Amino acid sequence: MIKRVRWGLWLLVVLALTLFALFAIQLSRPKDNFVHSGMIGKPIPEFALKPAVDDRPGLSSADLAQGEPHLLNIFASWCVPCAAEAPQLAELEAQGANIVSVAIRDRPEDVRAFLDMYGNPYSRIGADDLSEVQFAIGSSGVPETFVVDGKGVIQYQHIGDIREDDVPMLLEKLKGAGQ
Amino acid sequence: MIAEIGLAALWLAFALALLQLAAGVMAVNNPDTPLAALVRPVASVQAVLCALAFGALLLLFARTDLSVSLVAANSHSAKPLIFKLAGAWGNHEGSMLLWVTVMAIAGGLIAIIERRLPERTMIATLSAQAFVGLGFYAFLLFSSNPFERLPQPVPEGMGLNPLLQDIGLAFHPPTLYFGYVGLSVAFSFAVGALITRQVTPDFARVMRPWILGAWIFLTLGITAGSYWAYYELGWGGWWFWDPVENASLMPWLAATALLHSVSVLASRDALRTWTIMLGVVAFSMSMIGTFLVRSGILTSVHAFAVDPERGSFILALLAIYIGGALVLFALRANTVAEGQRFSIVSREGALVVNNVALSAILGIVLLGTLYPLFTEAFGVKVSVGPPYFNPVSAIFVVPMLVVLCVGPLLRWRHDSMKRIRPSLITVGLAVLAALAAALIIGGTDLLPFIGILLSAGVAVGSLLPLRGRSLRRLPLAVWGMVVAHFGIAVALFGMAADSAFTQEELVAAQIGQSTTVGPWSVTLDDVEPIAGPNWTALEGRLLVSYKGGALYELDPQSRNFWTPFQQTSESALLTRWNGQLYAVIGDDAGQGRWQLRLWWKPFVTWIWYGGVLIALGGFLSLIGRVAVDLRRRSAERRIAQRHEEAVS
Numbered sequence: 005m006i007k008r009v010r011w012g013l014w015l016l017v018v019l020a021l022t023l024f025a026l027f028a029i030q031l032s033r034p035k036d037n038f039v040h041s042g043m044i045g046k047p048i049p050e051f052a053l054k055p056a057v058d059d060r061p062g063l064s065s066a067d068l069a070q071g072e073p074h075l076l077n078i079f080a081s082w083c084v085p086c087a088a089e090a091p092q093l094a095e096l097e098a099q100g101a102n103i104v105s106v107a108i109r110d111r112p113e114d115v116r117a118f119l120d121m122y123g124n125p126y127s128r129i130g131a132d133d134l135s136e137v138q139f140a141i142g143s144s145g146v147p148e149t150f151v152v153d154g155k156g157v158i159q160y161q162h163i164g165d166i167r168e169d170d171v172p173m174l175l176e177k178l179k180g181a182g183q
Numbered sequence: 184m185i186a187e188i189g190l191a192a193l194w195l196a197f198a199l200a201l202l203q204l205a206a207g208v209m210a211v212n213n214p215d216t217p218l219a220a221l222v223r224p225v226a227s228v229q230a231v232l233c234a235l236a237f238g239a240l241l242l243l244f245a246r247t248d249l250s251v252s253l254v255a256a257n258s259h260s261a262k263p264l265i266f267k268l269a270g271a272w273g274n275h276e277g278s279m280l281l282w283v284t285v286m287a288i289a290g291g292l293i294a295i296i297e298r299r300l301p302e303r304t305m306i307a308t309l310s311a312q313a314f315v316g317l318g319f320y321a322f323l324l325f326s327s328n329p330f331e332r333l334p335q336p337v338p339e340g341m342g343l344n345p346l347l348q349d350i351g352l353a354f355h356p357p358t359l360y361f362g363y364v365g366l367s368v369a370f371s372f373a374v375g376a377l378i379t380r381q382v383t384p385d386f387a388r389v390m391r392p393w394i395l396g397a398w399i400f401l402t403l404g405i406t407a408g409s410y411w412a413y414y415e416l417g418w419g420g421w422w423f424w425d426p427v428e429n430a431s432l433m434p435w436l437a438a439t440a441l442l443h444s445v446s447v448l449a450s451r452d453a454l455r456t457w458t459i460m461l462g463v464v465a466f467s468m469s470m471i472g473t474f475l476v477r478s479g480i481l482t483s484v485h486a487f488a489v490d491p492e493r494g495s496f497i498l499a500l501l502a503i504y505i506g507g508a509l510v511l512f513a514l515r516a517n518t519v520a521e522g523q524r525f526s527i528v529s530r531e532g533a534l535v536v537n538n539v540a541l542s543a544i545l546g547i548v549l550l551g552t553l554y555p556l557f558t559e560a561f562g563v564k565v566s567v568g569p570p571y572f573n574p575v576s577a578i579f580v581v582p583m584l585v586v587l588c589v590g591p592l593l594r595w596r597h598d599s600m601k602r603i604r605p606s607l608i609t610v611g612l613a614v615l616a617a618l619a620a621a622l623i624i625g626g627t628d629l630l631p632f633i634g635i636l637l638s639a640g641v642a643v644g645s646l647l648p649l650r651g652r653s654l655r656r657l658p659l660a661v662w663g664m665v666v667a668h669f670g671i672a673v674a675l676f677g678m679a680a681d682s683a684f685t686q687e688e689l690v691a692a693q694i695g696q697s698t699t700v701g702p703w704s705v706t707l708d709d710v711e712p713i714a715g716p717n718w719t720a721l722e723g724r725l726l727v728s729y730k731g732g733a734l735y736e737l738d739p740q741s742r743n744f745w746t747p748f749q750q751t752s753e754s755a756l757l758t759r760w761n762g763q764l765y766a767v768i769g770d771d772a773g774q775g776r777w778q779l780r781l782w783w784k785p786f787v788t789w790i791w792y793g794g795v796l797i798a799l800g801g802f803l804s805l806i807g808r809v810a811v812d813l814r815r816r817s818a819e820r821r822i823a824q825r826h827e828e829a830v831s
Contacts, residue, residue, distance in 0.1 A: 024506065
């Protein structure tokens with residue numbers, strides 16, 4: 005009986021040390037608060053979204069598997085960083101990127117006003133009123149930008165707004181996806 | 184000059200702690216050496232020096248000495264004096280100095296007044312106290328010196344954040360610190376008793392006031408923190424199972440278990456090793472809590488100034504103290520003689536159920552808090568919330584509260600259920616009455632439903648120990664128990680009623696429009712912009728009336744601060760004895776309408792009344808214990824005096 009108790013006590017010591025080791029490992033790693041998509045490397049799930057504005061068509065998964073790589077931008081008119089990344093999106097478009105987008109939980113008149121104010125780099129805009137498509141492709145916030153290759157496979161996920169120095173990197177990824 | 188004096192005092196205190204440890208270690212197995220006589224005086228001088236260092240820091244903040252880096256970063260000459268002083272501990276370095284000061288003062292107090300234990304145990308305890316203190320001194324002196332000077336004084340300080348100028352925020356951290364430090368004293372006593380194998384009822388009586396004191400502060404700290412989150416965050420919730428909240432709950436759970444097991448040890452000389460174990464666990468939980476909060480290792484809604492280097496330092500201390508204590512425990516636990524036996528139906532038996540349940544809840548909370556960390560090590564992100572914590576902890580809370588209804592009625596050592604049958608029937612009737620009431624009102628989920636029944640049982644059960652006793656001659660400690668247990672019933676009823684009966688209303692209201700929420704009718708009378716010192720706000724004027732009675736005015740605000748830019752909602756509350764009306768005004772909803780969020784929360788305030796009652800119970804008990812102790816001491820002194828007179 006006494007032997008068994010003592011064995012249990014040492015087990016407690018081992019448990020505590022394991023816990024401290026786990027703390028140490030996690031402490032030494034840089035903290036990563038991003039939620040990465042589990043869909044990278046997989047074909048985009050099937051969906052078909054109605055247009056968010058009159059002058060651009062909506063977006064479906066079939067549009068993304070026509071042989072040409074795309075940037076898929078997740079945005080919303082109510083999202084401040086989305087406005088901040090607008091110049092970078094415009095630059096990407098000017099450099100030849102085909103950008104399609106999904107507007108999250110938005111109203112047509114608000115999207116219209118947003119595009120009028122910050123410019124419209126998108127060839128297609130789908131309206132995702134319940135964030136269904138957003139969640140299906142593994143995006144947990146706005147803005148996020150995905151690189152999708154010509155077969156409709158998700159190659160890369162960029163979380164947060166696109167900064168000035170992200171532009172060449174994204175163009176590179178897009179070029180890589182085209183090959 | 185003041186900063187240099189403070190730093191010098193801190194270094195001297197550090198040196199004395201080293202001396203206290205060295206002398207103690209040498210004296211503990213050799214009590215005849217002259218070094219043994221050194222330990223107590225050194226501990227008290229160390230306390231004085233540390234207090235001097237903290238006093239110097241307070242003075243620097245009071246004078247806003249802008250040549251000191253800490254003052255420049257955290258104060259401002261235009262702050263009111265009380266917030267200047269609170270600024271001294273409202274930052275990492277200052278709060279660590281406060282921690283070590285309280286700890287040194289506690290050590291000094293024990294050294295001066297505590298004479299009940301064998302001298303060897305005291306020396307071992309004071310050495311352990313010095314050992315724990317040394318880690319924090321090293322932390323301060325080598326990695327976070329509060330007295331560091333700037334090469335050039337700055338013209339003005341940077342700390343004028345008005346969001347932090349809140350009297351509650353100024354006193355919330357020290358309240359929790361007092362709790363943590365009290366548990367460090369209990370830890371030192373436990374280590375001292377383990378080293379000398381002297382786990383006796385006397386030891387339990389000596390340790391008990393420190394646990395009680397720590398527990399009172401923790402109870403108050405958690406209660407106040409919960410109310411603050413409730414009125415400030417504007418979600419109408421009062422507990423979110425956030426890692427930082429759990430970090431304060433876990434030491435409280437361990438301290439509550441310790442408080443009950445130490446009573447068994449003091450009264451009946453049973454549960455010896457278990458009490459020691461809990462003493463180690465309770466302090467471990469304070470350290471783990473401090474580590475989780477300060478290292479930023481877990482994602483929390485509470486944003487602290489996070490620093491991995493400080494995290495590593497606390498982790499190292501954690502490993503040395505807790506790892507060391509557990510190893511000592513594993514080596515010594517079997518050599519501590521077994522205590523008195525008791526049967527299952529007895530006061531001890533009920534307290535064992537309480538201890539097992541509290542430990543299980545502690546394990547559940549610890550697991551839930553750390554689980555995201557485990558999975559993250561394997562690259563999976565999860566977040567654990569109420570769907571886990573509520574039902575899983577209820578598995579143990581429910582039986583614990585059932586036992587709470589009858590436990591205090593049982594006799595020590597051995598009792599029979601037959602003897603307390605009338606009391607059982609009384610409690611049963613109370614539960615049945617609550618059942619009938621709950622069924623008539625209806626429409627509640629299972630957990631709140633059980634909560635309401637249990638709160639009725641606990642309320643009646645907690646008062647039963649008063650029956651048949653002279654209320655005037657009842658010891659304060661028993662009053663304390665009754666009040667604290669009754670407080671649990673009150674808080675539990677508040678929690679259950681809040682989740683069962685809360686009514687919520689979200690409307691986009693035009694000016695002049697009326698709506699109802701529960702028994703209230705609410706009219707949006709006006710919305711107007713107002714300006715504060717560094718914010719502008721939209722203030723809604725709501726006219727509300729309870730069941731068509733008198734009109735009251737509520738003014739919720741939606742505030743925009745501009746340095747730094749931040750939008751906050753200042754909720755408006757109207758408190759009645761039976762609940763609170765909680766109103767928040769949101770954004771302009773277009774076409775002259777405003778988003779209004781209204782809650783009628785029946786009996787929600789009882790949660791915090793209960794918390795205060797629990798702490799009050801602890802306070803009564805503490806006063807009672809200390810008074811009895813003082814009376815015993817003066818009686819002993821008188822007897823000794825008379826003896827001397829008779830001899831001479």
